Amino acid sequence: LNAALAAIKGFSTTILDESFMTGPADLLRAIEDPERYGSGYIRNQLATWIPFYSTLSQTNRAIDPFMRDAKSISDALKSHVPGLSETLMPRVDIWGNPIPNPQSVLPGVLAIYMKNVHTDPVNIALANLGMGPAALPRNFMGVTLSDQQYYDYARIAGQLAKSRMDAVVRSPYWARMSPPVQREVVTATIKFARESARGMMKGKYPSLINQAYKNKITKFNTVTPLDEQP
Numbered sequence: 001l002n003a004a005l006a007a008i009k010g011f012s013t014t015i016l017d018e019s020f021m022t023g024p025a026d027l028l029r030a031i032e033d034p035e036r037y038g039s040g041y042i043r044n045q046l047a048t049w050i051p052f053y054s055t056l057s058q059t060n061r062a063i064d065p066f067m068r069d070a071k072s073i074s075d076a077l078k079s080h081v082p083g084l085s086e087t088l089m090p091r092v093d094i095w096g097n098p099i100p101n102p103q104s105v106l107p108g109v110l111a112i113y114m115k116n117v118h119t120d121p122v123n124i125a126l127a128n129l130g131m132g133p134a135a136l137p138r139n140f141m142g143v144t145l146s147d148q149q150y151y152d153y154a155r156i157a158g159q160l161a162k163s164r165m166d167a168v169v170r171s172p173y174w175a176r177m178s179p180p181v182q183r184e185v186v187t188a189t190i191k192f193a194r195e196s197a198r199g200m201m202k203g204k205y206p207s208l209i210n211q212a213y214k215n216k217i218t219k220f221n222t223v224t225p226l227d228e229q230p
Helices: 002-015 024-032 034-047 053-063 073-078 107-119 121-129 147-170 179-204 206-222
Strands: none
Touching: 107 121, 121 147, 121 179, 147 179, 179 206
């Protein structure tokens, strides 16, 4: 029973990327884990104060094909306004795929997405293990990524991880592994994929390396030497 509950919890909180559970569930999560979910819940609630919010939100959900990555209060407001929501980058799932808007004009896309989520061998394997990749940090080598950079990072890392996990789970050796060994393999595989993604990001955005170097120099210069401290 405990294993089944762990699998269900792992699947619902990681594979579905919490994109299709709203309302009371969001409030409960914010109460149980305010550090992780509190700010997001507040952003979403503040968005409801927009005049004609309901009409704007319904209209936007009907025309915007993707859910949007809202990381601030202003982003949360934009994500509900037609024309402004598409200025935000799409949210991506743990495998780097843009998440369809449940109420968009592309219900077929949503149906395909959900079918893939529920029937994919890798998703099923992770659900059975009660595992799921954590979200990538927006800080890269000490540099805060732009929205476009983070979107690229999440897509590259997610797709690399999925490609490697596909090979692992479909191999004849996977079923022979014990659950503890499977967990170690999953952790190592995703870690390697993310390290590869970081290398690709350095090639795609050389400015990140330059900025990281400048930040280190600035930090070094602002540290008072021990022999000069009072």
